[in-house]
Amino acid sequence: MTVLVSGATSQIGRFLLPRLVDAGVPVRALSRHPQPTQPGVEWQAADMRALPVPAQALQAIVSFAPLDAWGDWLARQQVAPARRIIVTSSMSVLTKQGSAQPDEQALVALLQRGERNLAEQADRLGMQWTVLRPTLVYGAGLDRSLTPIVARARRTRVFPIPMAHGLRQPVHADDIALAVMAALQGDAAAGQTLQIGGGERLDYQQMFQRVHASIGTTTLPLYVPGVALRLLAAAAPRARGPVSRLEQDLVADNAALAATLGVHPRPFTPTPDTWRPR
16 A cells, blocks of 8 residues: 655655665655656655545555644544554754743744644544654755755855764664654554654764764864853844753653664764765
């Protein structure tokens, strides 16, 4: 039976689609824009919020798209469109709970509502559901956190390295795809919300040092002390939330992931190819 993938052009989707095809799983991939032909993938140009009910029940729905949209879509259904649904949320639902920034408070509330609504609607329809909460995602050159910093450093030949020591646990997009594949193959993850971080915890400065070493072009490392970061936060209100968390540990507990799905994410060893769009 077919697996419907929403957010198929996202960084996780770009790793999941080939894995599904290699496993012989029929794939219907959603995109708001036409996509090049891809063997084993049926592309459907559609807005997921206005997606018609599939003519035949699906094996599963997998979504890397906005979480709240699928809960709202399921709320309009009277019959289960698929046996199960697997979605990604974010560890921000936990790590940003204490933020004083209004936009970050709004994000946490949106994620909480989205997770709760999706579970309630899936339960109402008799569908199995699984929510994955990743940490900082990288690996396809499409993330909005590390890749833009690398791109700017390649242009300016300067790479800023914050001197901060809160722990981080970047997770490769392909490891999230592996977790999705494992969740599709059995019922162990049904009804569970699983954290997923990378296989290695690094302090913030270490993480940036590894990114710098992986750029592939000569750039000058510019170490930024804590006092400069605090001045930045004082001058730029939007920087206050991120700067306030530089000394906090933003990590995941992979114990349930390993026990439930047998997935053990890789350590953080980026290369120049890591930052090139797939």
